[in-house]
Structures are given as C-alpha cells and as structure tokens.
Amino acid sequence: MPIFTSRTKENAQIIIDRDKCNLCELCVKICKDFSLIIENDKLVVNQDPVFGCFGCGQCAAICPNGAIKILGREFHQEDIINLPSKEQLATYEQLHSLMLRRRSIRDFKDKPVEPEIIDKIIRSCSTAPMGIPPSDVGLLILNGKEKVREFTGDFLNYVKKMKWMFPVMAPFMSKNVKEQFKEFIIPLYKKLVEEWGKGNDFLLYDAPLAIYFYGNPYADPADPLIPATYSMLIAESLGLGSTMIGSIAPMIKKGGARIKKKYGIDLKAKDGIFVIYGYPKYKYHKAIKRTFAKINYA
Numbered sequence: 103m104p105i106f107t108s109r110t111k112e113n114a115q116i117i118i119d120r121d122k123c124n125l126c127e128l129c130v131k132i133c134k135d136f137s138l139i140i141e142n143d144k145l146v147v148n149q150d151p152v153f154g155c156f157g158c159g160q161c162a163a164i165c166p167n168g169a170i171k172i173l174g175r176e177f178h179q180e181d182i183i184n185l186p187s188k189e190q191l192a193t194y195e196q197l198h199s200l201m202l203r204r205r206s207i208r209d210f211k212d213k214p215v216e217p218e219i220i221d222k223i224i225r226s227c228s229t230a231p232m233g234i235p236p237s238d239v240g241l242l243i244l245n246g247k248e249k250v251r252e253f254t255g256d257f258l259n260y261v262k263k264m265k266w267m268f269p270v271m272a273p274f275m276s277k278n279v280k281e282q283f284k285e286f287i288i289p290l291y292k293k294l295v296e297e298w299g300k301g302n303d304f305l306l307y308d309a310p311l312a313i314y315f316y317g318n319p320y321a322d323p324a325d326p327l328i329p330a331t332y333s334m335l336i337a338e339s340l341g342l343g344s345t346m347i348g349s350i351a352p353m354i355k356k357g358g359a360r361i362k363k364k365y366g367i368d369l370k371a372k373d374g375i376f377v378i379y380g381y382p383k384y385k386y387h388k389a390i391k392r393t394f395a396k397i398n399y400a
Contacts, residue, residue: 114173118146118169155174157235206345215380253361326373342379344379346375
C-alpha cells in the first residue's frame with residue numbers, strides 16, 4: 103500500500119548487505135513503518151509493514167556499516183552523503199544572530215544575483231523537511247528584473263480581470279475573511295494595479311530574483327513554506343536580503359491557468375509562497391524583537 107505523491111506511486115526497495123550487517127538493530131528502531139524486522143537472527147524486510155518503504159532514507163543514514171541501500175521512489179544510492187563534521191556546525195548563538203539580522207527587504211540594488219548564489223540557495227533549501235518523499239514541492243525561478251516584471255504584469259492583468267469575483271464571493275465568506283477582503287485585500291490589489299500603471303512594481307518590487315515555492319496536489323499546505331523559510335536564512339548568510347510575498351498564491355490557487363501554463367507551474371498546484379531576493383539597497387542598524395500571540399505550557 104504505497105503512499106502516493108505526484109512523482110511516484112510505487113514503494114522503494116530496501117536492499118540488505120548481510121556481509122556488512124552486524125545486527126545492531128538501529129535501522130529497526132528508527133523505521134516507523136516497521137519495514138525492517140529481525141527474524142531468525144537476521145535483518146529482513148518486513149512483508150507486512152504499515153505502508154511499505156517510502157524512501158525516507160533513515161535506515162540507510164543511521165547504519166554505521168553501510169549495510170542498507172534504498173532504491174526507487176526517485177531515491178538513489180548517491181543521495182546518501184557524509185554528514186558535516188562537528189567543527190562545521192553553527193552554534194546556537196550564530197544561528198540566532200543570523201535570524202536577528204534577517205529583515206524583510208523590499209529595496210534592492212540594481213545588481214543581479216549570481217547563478218552560483220542561486221544554486222546555493224536551491225541546494226541548501228532542498229534539505230528542508232517537505233512531507234512524504236519524494237517531495238511534492240515545485241519551484242518557479244524568475245531570474246532577473248525583466249523576468250520578475252514580466253510576471254508582475256501578467257499577474258496584475260489577471261487580477262484586473264478577476265475583480266468582479268469579490269462581490270460574488272462575499273456572501274460565502276466568514277466575517278473575519280470578509281473584513282480582511284474589504285479592509286486589506288481589495289485595497290491592496292487596487293493599489294498594486296494603480297502603481298503598475300505608473301510603472302512601479304509594488305508586487306515583487308523589481309527584485310533581481312524571485313522564487314515561487316508551490317505544492318503539487320499531494321503536498322501538505324505547509325510543505326512549500328518550510329523550504330521558502332530556509333531559503334531566506336540561506337540568502338541572509340550569502341549577503342542577500344529577502345521577503346515573502348503572500349498576495350499571489352491565493353489568487354492563482356484555483357485559477358490562473360494561463361499564468362501557470364506560461365510559467366510551467368502544475369495546473370493543479372495549490373498552496374504556495376513567493377520569496378524575493380536581492381542585494382539590500384539600504385543598511386539596517388537595529389534588529390526588531392518579535393513575540394508570539396500566546397504561549398501555553400500544558
């Protein structure tokens with residue numbers, strides 16, 4: 103009974119090298135699907151697991167002797183790589199300092215983001231937890247201010263055509279959603295379209311780089327948000343500023359077929375988030391302390 107994603111409908115295969123296995127049972131303990139068991143003093147693949155191997159790689163990663171291989175579900179042996187050494191790890195203070203330095207940046211220098219920097223962002227944020235593997239998160243990369251402005255124009259033209267929907271949808275909205283539409287969303291889109299007519303991009307802010315993280319049909323709503331968040335911290339470490347843009351995904355979640363086709367986004371793609379990046383135009387001198395609305399200890 104394999105777990106489906108948009109990329110596969112098959113289980114992965116677990117291969118055991120018995121010459122290397124010393125029956126430490128770490129793989130058995132770590133597999134929450136019970137795909138591995140000890141039977142007659144041998145490590146074997148369970149013929150009655152919960153779902154079957156979905157290629158998380160936990161067993162192969164924890165095996166001290168390299169006795170396990172995973173094949174299938176787009177998992178390859180070369181996907182098992184060495185961990186960084188302890189000397190390469192960031193301390194709590196270093197991570198916290200990086201998080202404090204990160205601000206929402208919307209003003210950028212007129213300077214492109216180098217391809218090698220983009221590659222580093224993609225490679226590192228792909229390490230984020232993104233649901234059942236193989237990941238159902240897709241990326242649309244708009245590299246260069248011209249590409250970013252082209253998308254802004256396409257999106258705002260779509261918004262102008264969709265404005266008639268707001269009054270139609272109002273009777274079906276909850277009070278809170280209706281207030282949000284009336285007081286924020288409708289005025290926001292109106293202002294975005296108005297400024298675009300003057301040549302100003304207040305949607306993606308003429309950023310030199312924008313990435314849309316979106317979830318395909320089997321993805322959890324949170325799946326694209328996690329790598330998007332990772333990407334902002336990675337960008338900060340590389341000298342870039344960034345910010346999330348949340349006003350695009352809701353409008354194309356169940357529509358925007360022309361935009362999706364033009365930019366290679368899965369037509370059934372749902373939840374997503376845009377992140378814009380670039381070299382900050384201005385320098386900040388202070389961090390801002392934030393708080394949660396509520397913290398409960400149960």
